[in-house]
Amino acid sequence: MKLADCELCKSDGGVIVLANEWLRVALVDEPDYPGYVRVIWNDHVREMSELHDDQRMRLMRTVFAVESAQ
Template sequence: MSTNCILCKEDGGQLIWRGDDARVVLIDDPDLPGYCRIIWNRHVAEMSDLSQVEREILMALVDVTEFAIRRVMHPQKINIASLGNQVPHLHWHVIPRFVDDPFFPGSIWSSKQRELSDTTRKARREAAKSLPDAIRSGIADLA
């Protein structure tokens, strides 16, 4: 644990599931309903800091999260990224993307191209409420 690391101190979002090695959280971003992160519990910066078995565990969680987001949110595209430039604690972003989302076709860290309608935002936030159960079910199937 690093005392200066926000992901060592906090869950990093709404906790969906926590295991011995990693956790899955839902990010409360009004522009990107369904946006999740998979965060390694131990403070490491890179995938290469993990053993092969640990990498397989982490990527299985990324896969389960992607499948659940696709099944629940029905996005046109999924973005998966592991950057860590601002928070050098190993984590993966799994983001449902829609052609009408505020940042499309750029990354979610780009400038906004448009605003999401309130109706669309509300519908996607409502759909995202089903993600925790879908993700937990997918993780249970890994066992």
């Protein structure tokens, strides 16, 4: 599900460096935060607690991989 008024639903959220059917990883051009990266779930969720356990694990594995790569 996408929400019309959600900025991350309406846009890529940055320069996409990885994308699959569940999520995307985007580099964000933010001068005050060089190297800022977003891991964005493709379907709109307000909180991570809205994800099923397996979805939350997939998201967090990606977050940890991104943190390790930086």
